[in-house]
Amino acid sequence: MTRYAALISYDGSAFHGFQRQRGLPTVQEALEDALSLLNKGMVRVTGAGRTDRGVHALGQVVSFDMFWPHGPDALRKALEANLPSSIGVFEVVPVDEGFDARKSALWRKYAYFIWKGDCRLPHLDEHLWRNGKPWDMQKARAFLSMIKGHHDFSAFCRKADLPDNAWRTIIDAKLENIVHMIKVTIIGRSFLTNMVRIIIGTMDEVAAGRRSLPEVELLLKSGSREEAGPTVPANALFLWEVKYDPSPWTKGGYPLCWDWI
CATH class of the missing domain: 3.30.70.580 (Pseudouridine synthase I, catalytic domain, N-terminal subdomain)
Structure with missing residues (x-):
């Protein structure tokens, strides 16, 4: 065996x-x-x-x-x-x-893809969240900076699956904007149910001006699921990478073509 x-x-x-x-x-x-x-x-x-x-x-x-x-x-x-x-x-x-x-596993990286263009991408549409609302990118990046570190993410978990201990550590969170495409990557040691999708839904509200950054700070202290943003669609979310030390892969693991995405 x-x-x-x-x-x-x-x-x-x-x-x-x-x-x-x-x-x-x-x-x-x-x-x-x-x-x-x-x-x-x-x-x-x-x-x-x-x-x-x-x-x-x-x-x-x-x-x-x-x-x-x-x-x-x-x-x-x-x-x-x-x-x-x-x-x-x-x-x-x-x-x-x-x-x-x-x-x-030392950490897990998730990626979420958002399409801001007016047109439809028929080849990729099933793997994107089409969101044409104007965004303040500075606020979006400020939101991602706020969620880094060790916080109580109770507000960012599906209510039925909330554990006794909802404290989690976000190692990194960033946004890349290439023309009409936005890629958000979030790295953490572990995640709650729907956590990444609720984070993206709350970021959308901040970037669209419907929620303030001070409200996010309160969410990370004592928030409940009802106070956070919506759960965005699952079809645009990818489990991107899992980190181990030492790496078990003998062929380099992740294909180089992933660097293009």
């Missing part, structure tokens, strides 16, 4: 999230079904992040144990061949038995 780590991507529009749910298609179920077939016995998969329904991934990481005598590259090819076309596998590597895709 060998423990493996796999670097995968998926189009989340085909799934009801990452985590297995009875009677619903999920990424975890698709992975476990394919690996169990190859293993000729049940394989359980641990994911680095439990993405919600409709959320995508370019850099999801999973770990699992199985018997496989043919080498990791052959396993990668066999796994991808038995998965739906909405899931891709970049690399599969053997790792130490103590490696856990979730617990061993």
Whole structure:
């Protein structure tokens, strides 16, 4: 029995999230079904992040144990061949038995894409949030600066899933604006349910002038979900990267083409 780590991507529009749910298609179920077939016995998969329904991934990481005598590259090819076309596998590597895709992660990076143009992009429209409202970019960046650090993010969590301890650490948050496209990236050690999408929804209200920065400061101290902004659509959110030290990837991991996006 060998423990493996796999670097995968998926189009989340085909799934009801990452985590297995009875009677619903999920990424975890698709992975476990394919690996169990190859293993000729049940394989359980641990994911680095439990993405919600409709959320995508370019850099999801999973770990699992199985018997496989043919080498990791052959396993990668066999796994991808038995998965739906909405899931891709970049690399599969053997790792130490103590490696856990979730617990061993140092941080997770999410990216959210916003389209500000008047026209429609038919090739990318399903993976963008179309938002034509005028934004004050200075206020948007000031908002992202405010959420950095260790805060109580109770106001930025789906109410039904609020844990006893909602304190989380945002390591970095930034906004890149290229013509009509805005990419927001947020790096944190862990996240609450819907946290990134509520952050983006609150940033939208600040940048559009419907909410002040002092209000955000209060939200980070004692806010409730009702006081924060809306939960923006899932289709524009990507689990972008998961960081480990040392990195398990032997081929460099993340494709260089990601630097273009």
